[in-house]
Amino acid sequence: MALSHVFESPVPGFNFENSTRNLLLEDALGEGKSNAPKPLKTGTTIAGVVCKDGVVLGADTRATSSEVVADKMCAKIHYIAPNIYCCGAGTAADTEKTTELLSSNLTIFSMNSGRNPRVVMAANILQNMLFRYHGAIGANLILGGVDCTGSHIYRVGPYGSMDKVPYLAMGSGDLAAMGVLEDRFKPRMEQEEAKTLVRDAIRAGIMSDLGSGNNIDICVITSKGVDYIRPYQESEYKDNRQKKYKYKPGTTPVLCEKVVRLELELVHETVQKMETS
Amino acid sequence: TMEERPNHQYKGVSTGTTILAVQFNGGVIIASDSRASMGGSYVSSKIINKLIQVHDRIFCCIAGSLADAQAVTKMAKFQLSFHSIQMESPPLVKAAASVLKELCYNNREDLQAGFITAGWDKKKGAQVYTVSMGGMLISQPFTIGGSGSTYIYGYADAKYKPDMSREECLQFTTNALALAIGRDNVSGGVAHLVVITEDGVEHVLIPGDKLPKFHDE
Numbered sequence: 001m002a003l004s005h006v007f008e009s010p011v012p013g014f015n016f017e018n019s020t021r022n023l024l025l026e027d028a029l030g031e032g033k034s035n036a037p038k039p040l041k042t043g044t045t046i047a048g049v050v051c052k053d054g055v056v057l058g059a060d061t062r063a064t065s066s067e068v069v070a071d072k073m074c075a076k077i078h079y080i081a082p083n084i085y086c087c088g089a090g091t092a093a094d095t096e097k098t099t100e101l102l103s104s105n106l107t108i109f110s111m112n113s114g115r116n117p118r119v120v121m122a123a124n125i126l127q128n129m130l131f132r133y134h135g136a137i138g139a140n141l142i143l144g145g146v147d148c149t150g151s152h153i154y155r156v157g158p159y160g161s162m163d164k165v166p167y168l169a170m171g172s173g174d175l176a177a178m179g180v181l182e183d184r185f186k187p188r189m190e191q192e193e194a195k196t197l198v199r200d201a202i203r204a205g206i207m208s209d210l211g212s213g214n215n216i217d218i219c220v221i222t223s224k225g226v227d228y229i230r231p232y233q234e235s236e237y238k239d240n241r242q243k244k245y246k247y248k249p250g251t252t253p254v255l256c257e258k259v260v261r262l263e264l265e266l267v268h269e270t271v272q273k274m275e276t277s
Numbered sequence: 278t279m280e281e282r283p284n285h286q287y288k289g290v291s292t293g294t295t296i297l298a299v300q301f302n303g304g305v306i307i308a309s310d311s312r313a314s315m316g317g318s319y320v321s322s323k324i325i326n327k328l329i330q331v332h333d334r335i336f337c338c339i340a341g342s343l344a345d346a347q348a349v350t351k352m353a354k355f356q357l358s359f360h361s362i363q364m365e366s367p368p369l370v371k372a373a374a375s376v377l378k379e380l381c382y383n384n385r386e387d388l389q390a391g392f393i394t395a396g397w398d399k400k401k402g403a404q405v406y407t408v409s410m411g412g413m414l415i416s417q418p419f420t421i422g423g424s425g426s427t428y429i430y431g432y433a434d435a436k437y438k439p440d441m442s443r444e445e446c447l448q449f450t451t452n453a454l455a456l457a458i459g460r461d462n463v464s465g466g467v468a469h470l471v472v473i474t475e476d477g478v479e480h481v482l483i484p485g486d487k488l489p490k491f492h493d494e
Contacts, residue, residue: 159345
């Protein structure tokens with residue numbers, strides 16, 4: 001089975017070791033101690049639409065840690081290949097690392113085979129990986145790209161389900177975004193119309209969902225190239241900082257200075273001559 | 278025939294569904310709805326394809342957890358393809374069903390997916406097999422499965438006749454799907470039908486609003 005990506009090749013059949021391990025861990029942590037720490041979730045709105053010559057992906061930029069906004073300008077549209085990008089919702093670390101792993105594998109594949117990766121291949125690799133972890137990797141992904149077979153969007157779920165769709169919204173704001181998409185999506189839309197539609201869908205998610213907010217990123221992929229517009233639209237609710245938080249060198253006075261010499265004792269010395277002729 | 282657990286929560290996307298396969302004179306029709314749901318109340322896809330082609334003349338339809346079903350059918354597709362290269366002939370429908378059964382039975386603790394396999398082969402002609410969630414494999418002239426099947430057992434038992442013609446079988450299958458979709462909330466969308474005969478495979482797609490209507494619709 002030539003030219004495959006460089007994974008650790010899984011043993012034949014299904015491997016559910018990790019789910020047993022997780023159960024054991026939960027039991028172990030459960031005795032008296034509090035639960036395992038809650039991972040950072042992106043509480044997100046992401047959307048994707050197939051348009052006439054390509055694919056438009058959009059995402060908000062808020063990353064939340066329970067009720068605090070941890071990152072106001074988080075990048076949720078991840079690079080996979082020159083012609084493939086992936087929006088991720090769910091646990092921030094999981095989406096980040098899964099997409100990075102996928103990107104590396106596809107690069108190696110491209111080098112080995114001399115071919116550009118196809119979106120369906122990326123989706124299959126994701127599906128295989130996520131299924132093996134039985135839902136423990138909390139990654140809800142919208143994979144979109146343009147290859148020699150056309151423009152495609154795939155939905156990949158955390159348990160390893162894969163679905164090819166013309167338009168899609170995911171994340172905690174997906175119901176609001178889906179409403180906009182269901183209303184205004186038409187097959188083979190023009191690029192500008194598609195960008196507006198995705199922008200409006202993300203905006204609906206931002207307005208209706210507490211976990212989504214701040215700015216909107218848009219990524220347009222066509223056969224000619226990628227236009228990653230970050231941010232496509234800034235939030236209307238930007239705060240106006242009254243002060244600058246940068247301080248000049250010398251602002252903090254030095255009260256006293258003490259230098260301690262580290263006494264090092266030479267224990268052993270070897271000299272190796274290098275052959276330079 | 279499927280062990281359905283209607284109150285059981287499937288992890289992630291489930292295909293809470295209506296699927297069926299029916300033999301007729303000279304072939305077999307395998308059919309399904311196209312709805313995928315999450316948590317019993319959100320339709321995550323209106324147009325999902327549950328009829329997976331595992332070989333040239335063998336299809337299977339999936340019920341249960343979508344992730345598990347897709348993983349199993351991918352594995353089965355690969356194994357059947359390899360098997361047919363080794364044997365230098367197309368696999369038997371029974372072989373396809375057995376491959377699915379082995380996967381379902383050996384991993385029965387961890388998987389939640391059931392299948393109906395139907396197809397045509399040179400040895401026995403058109404056949405229908407059910408592989409239940411626990412890994413039971415049985416052969417029947419026709420079979421229904423999925424959460425929507427509970428509503429059409431009466432209809433199927435009353436209206437099925439052996440050795441139907443292609444048109445009669447299409448009508449029977451379409452009616453059965455329409456009745457199940459009408460009563461089951463997690464079945465819906467469009468009706469996918471695939472007619473498999475010795476000569477080939479034909480897809481028929483019936484949009485939801487073109488399905489036959491009954492007395493109260």
